[in-house]
Amino acid sequence: MIKKSVSYTLFAIMVAASMVLSGCGGATTTPTISGITPQASQTPVPEKKVATFIWNEEFDSLNPLYTNMWFSTVTQQLWDCWPWNFDENNNPIPNLVTEIPSIENGDISADGATITLHLKDGLMWSDNVPLTSEDFHFTWAMSVDPKNTVASSYPYSKITGVDTPDPKTVVLHFDGPFAPWLTTFRGIIPAHILQPVYDTDGTLDNAEWNTKPTVGCGPYVFTEWESGSFSSFTVNQNYWGKKPKIDEIFIRFVPDNASQIAALTAGDGDLSTFFPYNEIPKLKTAGLTIMTEPTGLNEGMFFLIDTNNKLGNPGLRDVNVRKAIAMAIDRDGIVHDLLLGMTTVPASYWSALPPFWNNPPLVNYPYDPQAAKNLLDQSGWVDSNGDGTRDKNGVELDLTYGTTNENETRSNVQAVVQQQLAAIGIKVELQSYSSDTFFAQDGPAATGKVDIMEWSDGPLVPDPDVYYWYCSEIPTADYPSGSNWQYLCDSQLDALSALQITQVDPVERQKTISQMNQIFYDKVYWLGLWVDPDVWAVGTRLTGVKFSGASPFFNISDWDLVTK
Amino acid sequence: MGRYILRRFLQGIPLLFIISIILFVLMMNMGDPIATMGGRTLTRPEDRLRLTRQLGLDKPIYIQYIYWLVGNDWAKVDLNGDGIAESSGTRHGILRGDFGTSLVNRGVPVIQVIAERLPNTLLLMIASEIVVIIGALLVGIYSALRQYSAFDHFLTAILFVGYSMPIFFVGLLSMYIFSVLFKRWGLPYLPTVGMFDPAVGRTFGQVVLHMILPVLTMSFVSFASYSRYIRSTMLEVMSQDYIRTAKSKGLPRATVLFIHALKNASLPIVTIVGLDLPFLLGGAVVTERIFAWPGTGRLFLDHVARSDLPVVMGILMLIAFAVVVFQIITDVVYAWLDPRIRFEA
Numbered sequence: 037m038i039k040k041s042v043s044y045t046l047f048a049i050m051v052a053a054s055m056v057l058s059g060c061g062g063a064t065t066t067p068t069i070s071g072i073t074p075q076a077s078q079t080p081v082p083e084k085k086v087a088t089f090i091w092n093e094e095f096d097s098l099n100p101l102y103t104n105m106w107f108s109t110v111t112q113q114l115w116d117c118w119p120w121n122f123d124e125n126n127n128p129i130p131n132l133v134t135e136i137p138s139i140e141n142g143d144i145s146a147d148g149a150t151i152t153l154h155l156k157d158g159l160m161w162s163d164n165v166p167l168t169s170e171d172f173h174f175t176w177a178m179s180v181d182p183k184n185t186v187a188s189s190y191p192y193s194k195i196t197g198v199d200t201p202d203p204k205t206v207v208l209h210f211d212g213p214f215a216p217w218l219t220t221f222r223g224i225i226p227a228h229i230l231q232p233v234y235d236t237d238g239t240l241d242n243a244e245w246n247t248k249p250t251v252g253c254g255p256y257v258f259t260e261w262e263s264g265s266f267s268s269f270t271v272n273q274n275y276w277g278k279k280p281k282i283d284e285i286f287i288r289f290v291p292d293n294a295s296q297i298a299a300l301t302a303g304d305g306d307l308s309t310f311f312p313y314n315e316i317p318k319l320k321t322a323g324l325t326i327m328t329e330p331t332g333l334n335e336g337m338f339f340l341i342d343t344n345n346k347l348g349n350p351g352l353r354d355v356n357v358r359k360a361i362a363m364a365i366d367r368d369g370i371v372h373d374l375l376l377g378m379t380t381v382p383a384s385y386w387s388a389l390p391p392f393w394n395n396p397p398l399v400n401y402p403y404d405p406q407a408a409k410n411l412l413d414q415s416g417w418v419d420s421n422g423d424g425t426r427d428k429n430g431v432e433l434d435l436t437y438g439t440t441n442e443n444e445t446r447s448n449v450q451a452v453v454q455q456q457l458a459a460i461g462i463k464v465e466l467q468s469y470s471s472d473t474f475f476a477q478d479g480p481a482a483t484g485k486v487d488i489m490e491w492s493d494g495p496l497v498p499d500p501d502v503y504y505w506y507c508s509e510i511p512t513a514d515y516p517s518g519s520n521w522q523y524l525c526d527s528q529l530d531a532l533s534a535l536q537i538t539q540v541d542p543v544e545r546q547k548t549i550s551q552m553n554q555i556f557y558d559k560v561y562w563l564g565l566w567v568d569p570d571v572w573a574v575g576t577r578l579t580g581v582k583f584s585g586a587s588p589f590f591n592i593s594d595w596d597l598v599t600k
Numbered sequence: 601m602g603r604y605i606l607r608r609f610l611q612g613i614p615l616l617f618i619i620s621i622i623l624f625v626l627m628m629n630m631g632d633p634i635a636t637m638g639g640r641t642l643t644r645p646e647d648r649l650r651l652t653r654q655l656g657l658d659k660p661i662y663i664q665y666i667y668w669l670v671g672n673d674w675a676k677v678d679l680n681g682d683g684i685a686e687s688s689g690t691r692h693g694i695l696r697g698d699f700g701t702s703l704v705n706r707g708v709p710v711i712q713v714i715a716e717r718l719p720n721t722l723l724l725m726i727a728s729e730i731v732v733i734i735g736a737l738l739v740g741i742y743s744a745l746r747q748y749s750a751f752d753h754f755l756t757a758i759l760f761v762g763y764s765m766p767i768f769f770v771g772l773l774s775m776y777i778f779s780v781l782f783k784r785w786g787l788p789y790l791p792t793v794g795m796f797d798p799a800v801g802r803t804f805g806q807v808v809l810h811m812i813l814p815v816l817t818m819s820f821v822s823f824a825s826y827s828r829y830i831r832s833t834m835l836e837v838m839s840q841d842y843i844r845t846a847k848s849k850g851l852p853r854a855t856v857l858f859i860h861a862l863k864n865a866s867l868p869i870v871t872i873v874g875l876d877l878p879f880l881l882g883g884a885v886v887t888e889r890i891f892a893w894p895g896t897g898r899l900f901l902d903h904v905a906r907s908d909l910p911v912v913m914g915i916l917m918l919i920a921f922a923v924v925v926f927q928i929i930t931d932v933v934y935a936w937l938d939p940r941i942r943f944e945a
Contacts, residue, residue: 085799096704096900115920182680183687185654185706187637241707264894264902265795288797291902294772299792299892333640350883442905472631472907477648478945479632493641509645517648545882546752 056143085597086284087578090305092296094264094289100223104214107329109222111502113589114269114285115252116223117167119153122586124329126390126498128218128591131277132159132167132253139541148540149212153206162257162272169200174227176208183239191220191496198367215388216499226251255280264289278593281580286570299580300324306575306597312444313375319573326378327571331585332389332497334382335446337361337563338481338489341593342523344510346483351433356415357462358560360408361488362401364460369403370555371566374448378571382564384553386500388585392542393500393549398557400564407458419461426461430580438467438486440474446490449565464488481521482511492568498586500549501537504559505529522561529555605928608684612924619920623913624665631907632737633703653681655703666698668913669693674857699909704903710914714896718881720795721895723881724888727811728818733873735823740830747835755827758936763824768895771817771890778813793892798805814891831873860895874930878922884914 073313091270100116103109115122120128128136134154137143153583157593159167178184179192183352194214199207208220229251233243240246249258252354255277256269266549269285290296299305301322311319316326339358341347367524382388393568412418417426417433426433437453439446447468454464454482467486473479474491481489503509507525511518534551539545556562572590574581580594610768637643643651652658656667656677672689679687680858692698699710711797739759743752764768773829775792782789790813791797796806837843846856885897892898897917903911 077884088798090793096906097706102636102706104643106640109639109735119677122725182650182654186646186649186807189650190644190646193646241701243707245706262894263713264720264898265892266798268798285797288794288892289894289897290793292889292892295793295892298772298775298780302783302789302792304779304792331640335719339654347666402897470631472633472635475635475638475642476632477634479635479651503644504642515645515653517645519642519645592606 061186067237070321081128084284085238085282086090086286087306087595087597089281089285089287090290090296090299090308091287091291092289092291092308094291095261095267097187097246098226098249098258098261099240099243101175101184101240102226102246104187110588111267111269111287111594112223113254114256114589115162115249115254115258115272117253118223118587119221121590122245122498122584122589126330126332126586127527128498130156131154132224144217144540148538149210149512151208151210151217153208153361153512155160155204155206156276157204158276159253159283160274160276161226161228162252162274164274166203167224167226167253168203169206170203171224172206172221173198174202174226174231178225178230178234178240181239183241183243185239186496192355196219201278203259204407213540215537215540218494218503219496219499219501224253226253226586248292248452256285257283258374267580273423276527280593281596300573300575303575306578307572307581309570309572311571311573313378314571316376316378316571323576325336325574325576327572327574327581327583328378329572329583329585329588330388331494331566332493332567333492333568334385334388335490335565335568336382337346337565338491338493338522339561339563340487340489340522341561342484343525344523345524349433349435349487350351350431351417351428352435352487354415354417355559356411357417357433358563359401360417360460360461361457362560362563363404363408364413364462365456365563365565366403367400370449370452373446374452379567379569383557384564385493385562386549386553387442387496388501388567388569389498389565394553395546395550398553401560405456405460412460417461424461425463432463433461434463435465435487436471436485437464437490438474438480439473440491441468443473450490482516482518484521484523490565494568503535503551506533524561526555526559526561531559546549553584601934605932608928608931609924612928615924616917620669620913620917621665622908623920624668625661627907627909628661628664628910630909631891631905633907633909633929636906646735658744663903667693667912670695671688671698675893681784686698699914702872702903702908702911704906704908704911710910713911714740714914714918717894717896717899720893721884721888721897722880722896722925723807724814724893724897725812725884726824728884729873729876730879731819732816732822732826734752735819736826737831737862739823739863740827741834743827744834744838745857758799759824759827762820765821767817767821770820771814771887774813774817775890786926802922806825806846810891814887815858817891818887828870828871830865833868835859863937867934869935870933873930874933877924878919878926881922882919885945 089500091107093107095111096105097103100112116493119132119134121131121386123129129489130136132155135141137151137153155169159168175197176192176198180189181185196211197209201207207547229245230240230243234240247261252258254273255272255434257272259268259270267287269282271283279543281360290299293311296308296311297318300308300319339352341353344347371377371381373377374542381400383400386393386396412426419426437450439450444584446545450466453465457464469480474481478502480486493558504519507521507530509518509520510523510525529552536545539548551598570585572583577597579598582591584590634643634648637651642829656664671691672695673692674687675689677687677689678685691700702708702710702713705713739755743755746752779788779792791810795810796802800806843856843861844861882896882900885901888897889894889901900915
């Protein structure tokens with residue numbers, strides 16, 4: 037009796053397991069297992085157009101005030117709205133406003149401290165509630181409220197008040213002339229949904245809308261976000277703008293690069309980005325189109341200069357050493373060999389911005405190791421003790437070079453740079469850290485423990501504003517969070533930085549930026565390695581696709597899916 | 601037995617307390633959660649200061665541990681940075697069931713963050729464990745009964761190949777063969793990533809299809825150890841006198857095998873499985889990442905990378921608690937299977 041029951045039980049388990057693992061015995065009817073083909077019906081129903089995007093990072097929050105994460109910010113283009121978007125050349129185009137404020141049209145006051153926005157007629161939230169100036173006021177108020185742990189209170193903290201004389205007029209009062217005003221209001225939050233939450237909880241931190249923004253103002257509306265798996269957005273039936281052609285955007289979170297590439301080449305995704313450059317040929321072979329779009333960011337080297345003569349290798353305080361480094365690294369070769377020629381070498385920190393901000397354009401230091409050696413010789417940096425490394429006054433040109441370890445390209449570039457600097461007598465010790473360590477307030481970069489720091493950075497895109505190099509930003513015991521990790525105090529640069537942020541007239545500001553550009557170039561305060569664009573892989577089904585660096589999905593309503 | 605279980609649970613409390621202190625100190629030194637909150641550029645200094653204060657990260661480590669343990673609703677905190685602690689804290693501490701809120705998904709309770717992923721992990725891991733145990737039993741018993749046969753040698757070789765290969769390699773290789781190449785060759789192919797095809801929706805069949813590759817990947821690398829244990833214990837048991845007696849009494853082969861031999865041979869397996877079970881909660885970090893499976897393993901990895909201490913501590917303490925519980929369960933089951941063991945002090 038017992039032996040039979042045991043045998044039958046084992047047998048039953050085995051059968052059940054094999055059925056499960058075989059995918060429930062032929063649930064499919066056609067050549068694909070994964071793409072279960074719908075059975076033919078009597079009346080043909082238009083096929084739902086679902087575009088699948090593959091993101092390799094999951095959102096942290098969907099509330100625009102609570103995140104700076106790129107993947108979350110770009111997704112806001114689908115379901116949220118900004119007063120203005122940016123086109124493929126990163127030029128502003130009106131979205132919620134009737135026209136872009138300017139001095140000429142009188143929407144920017146003479147003193148540059150007051151900006152007036154005129155909202156379009158018929159703006160609606162997806163729940164059919166009008167979007168008004170009150171939503172702008174609420175967004176600003178919440179972003180500067182100390183009870184909310186928003187990701188960044190800047191540039192809202194520069195606004196001293198928001199007037200709403202009528203539902204279609206927003207008047208922004210800044211604490212002074214504020215040139216980067218275009219970077220405000222990247223995402224509007226619905227007052228009629230969130231004000232009651234704030235009134236009840238005293239904070240927006242715990243609002244369900246942060247992870248389930250079911251009410252939005254973009255061409256799509258949020259449907260679902262399953263943690264770790266996917267998020268989906270369907271057409272906003274109450275959208276006040278151009279209705280999108282694709283019915284649903286399905287975003288799948290795939291953290292592993294190899295899996296991301298496999299999914300794209302297997303046709304399991306229509307769009308993706310943030311993949312290693314060396315995978316591009318594989319994607320092209322699979323028929324995907326590769327598109328690049330400047331983001332304003334550049335990968336570059338930040339030198340620990342420390343004008344107080346306390347930190348780092350003293351050699352880096354010599355501009356000729358920095359120039360020699362610039363000439364000793366074959367940056368064009370790096371771009372050609374490691375980045376497959378998909379981008380260029382930036383001559384300045386602002387190179388990735390539109391040409392307007394790079395006028396006159398600068399010409400890169402050439403790759404000339406012999407000239408680099410000559411320059412070091414002339415400056416007294418010679419190998420006096422025969423150890424293979426140049427030295428001067430007892431100081432060896434022995435530098436630490438650190439970056440983050442999540443990027444394969446960076447590791448490869450580090451190895452190339454080490455080899456090329458060794459060829460001119462500069463010894464380099466490579467270091468790599470996780471991002472949360474490298475960029476920590478008490479991390480190696482902030483505390484002056486790395487001579488050459490590498491990461492991708494840029495101004496307040498698409499605005500040229502920078503703040504790192506104020507003398508007041510040098511970290512101290514009383515101000516450990518300072519952002520000037522080069523410990524560089526250049527009074528001329530300091531004055532120009534403070535001036536440009538107040539110049540609301542772009543022409544005047546451009547002249548200031550050009551002067552800053554020239555200082556950076558002449559003194560080699562920063563050395564660009566490559567312009568860091570967004571690189572997109574677009575599947576064969578997607579049409580009408582354009583990207584912008586500042587607001588990638590600005591024309592998402594024009595995108596379509598075709599069957600090939 | 602009741603007293604024994606109660607005593608073991610009471611012994612587990614100080615153990616968990618010590619584990620929590622060690623993990624907390626280690627995690628506090630992992631990295632800075634504020635460092636990566638700036639997006640593609642550095643977190644602005646004023647935001648660093650504000651967030652550090654608002655999230656309580658400016659407090660000494662022992663204060664942060666106490667707040668994590670017993671909450672801070674009895675203390676005042678400074679929200680606006682004026683140096684005056686004017687607002688009451690809102691945390692209750694894990695001793696009162698509050699694991700805090702995620703720093704990454706700000707405002708979302710840790711319990712919710714973990715609970716959203718746990719069912720997916722259990723689905724994948726239990727399926728994998730079942731496949732491994734059944735497969736290992738079949739292979740182990742067969743190999744023991746046909747010791748040194750050609751098939752035994754063949755199985756041994758295959759199993760050790762699987763055992764020797766890194767799981768990420770097996771996963772990516774299987775994905776490339778059964779998804780990419782099969783599709784290219786016009787054969788029925790398996791999905792690469794996720795839990796279902798968005799064009800079809802989340803159906804039972806879709807989830808099962810998407811489980812095939814990750815389950816087989818995990819099973820392939822785990823078969824070897826389990827099956828070798830079973831093989832060796834079965835060989836040992838099959839040479840015992842009582843088995844010879846059972847055979848000489850004329851009992852059917854299946855009875856001798858499954859009733860007399862396997863029960864005794866399974867004792868070491870119970871220990872191994874019992875100790876493995878709590879780690880099912882932690883998910884399969886590599887497999888979940890490769891197949892984009894939304895489980896706790898990936899959750900752990902994602903949140904460690906951003907130094908999200910509350911979530912990471914929540915996962916680790918959950919596993920630590922499960923280890924304590926499953927060790928007790930294992931001991932009880934072991935004693936139930938082996939009458940020689942008694943619950944005596």
